[in-house]
Amino acid sequence: MKLLANGLQIEVDDTGGEGRPVALLIMGLGMQLVGWPQEFVRALVDAGFRVVRHDNRDIGLSQGFEHAGTGNIVWESIRQRLGLQVRSAYTLHDMARDSLGVLDALGIRQAHVIGASMGGMIAQHLAAEAPDRVASLVSIMSSSGARGLPGPRSDVAAMLLRRPLGGSEAELVAHSIRLLRLIQSPAYPQSTEVLAERLTFSMRRAYRPAGMFRQMLAIGADGRRPEVLPRIKCPTLVLHGEADALVPMACGLDTAKRIPGAKFIGIPGMGHDLPPEVCAILAHHIAPFLHAAEEHHKP
Structure with a gap:
């Protein structure tokens, strides 16, 4: 369903029913709400939570920013390495306000906020900027964004920049599979058939690579987060995979170090994806943490 959130049309999925504590899931770069596997959603619902997912702006079925163009991602990457401000159509703070707008539109006063990758960055902003609305924060395979942290492995970075804007469905699926093979969890590889089925479903739902590039620029422009996290x-x-080739584990460790009282858990064999085995491991850690946070907030 579409909701008006922060002045934008945002596509939302709401599972688990009212009257339960809410888990708001925020997905990563270029990923749609369906990027949260049903196994993970079901595990949280079975643990007693109402699960709200949404397509971030510019991706999936949510409102786009085609009028803003894509900019020059290579030149902006150079500006970032030189310590200059990256120019972007919007910011991760704007995207955090979208997520807050989803809660407002659904009449949800407070939620446990769970973000993956770029979604973790958005969730960090939300927790810092709207502390009364966030019952707890779970940051998965994400980063503090601090200068000097390691970036993606070189072959992963090159593949991201080569993401095609067009092509046949088969060509696009094949390219995405090559990228996923580079960042997959080495201990939990998925078959090519499973990956192709999931990618085909996602692309037929929506394929918006220009939006992904604009989101990438928003990440590059986000230089404030290291100072925001202590708030x-x-x-x-x-939570972070010990074998993450896209966002190395040092990024997760730095995130936890900057947030007062944060707990860090490294997951052996996990890369930068969510195969069923990893979903089960994540849920095993997250569900008890959310329940403990619920107890923490009781009067």
Whole structure:
């Protein structure tokens, strides 16, 4: 369903029913709400939570920013390495306000906020800027954005920049599979058939690579987060794969170090994806953490 959130049309999925504590899931770069596997959603629902997912702006079925163009991602990357301000159509703070707008539109006063990758960055902003609305924060395979942290492995970075704007469905799926093979969880590889089925479903739902590039620029423009993180006061859990080739584990460790009282858990064999085995591991850590946070907030 579409909701008006922060002045934008945002596509939302709401599972688990009212009367339960809410888990708001925020997905990463270029990923749609369906990027949260049903196994993970079902595990949280079975643990007693109402799960709200949404397509971030410019991706999936949510409102786009085609009028803004894509900019020059290579030149902006050079500006970032030189310490210059990256120019972007919008910011991660804007995207955090979209997520807050989703809660407002659904009449939800407070939620546990769970973000993956770029979604973790957005969730960090939300927890810092609207502390009364965030019961707890879970940051998965994400980063503090601090200068000097390691970036993607070189072959991963090159593949991201080569993402095609067009082509046949088969060509686009094949390219995405090559990228996923570079960042997959080495201990939990998925078959090519499973990946192709999931990618085909996602692309037929929506394929918006220009939006992904604009989101990438928003990440590059987000230089404030290292100073923002110490303001987070809610219970925080940072989860990160020890084999992450896109966002190395040092980024998750730095995130946890900057958030007062945050707990860090490294997951052996996990890369930068969510195969069923990883979903089960994440849910095993997250569900008890959310329940403990619920107890923390009881009067």
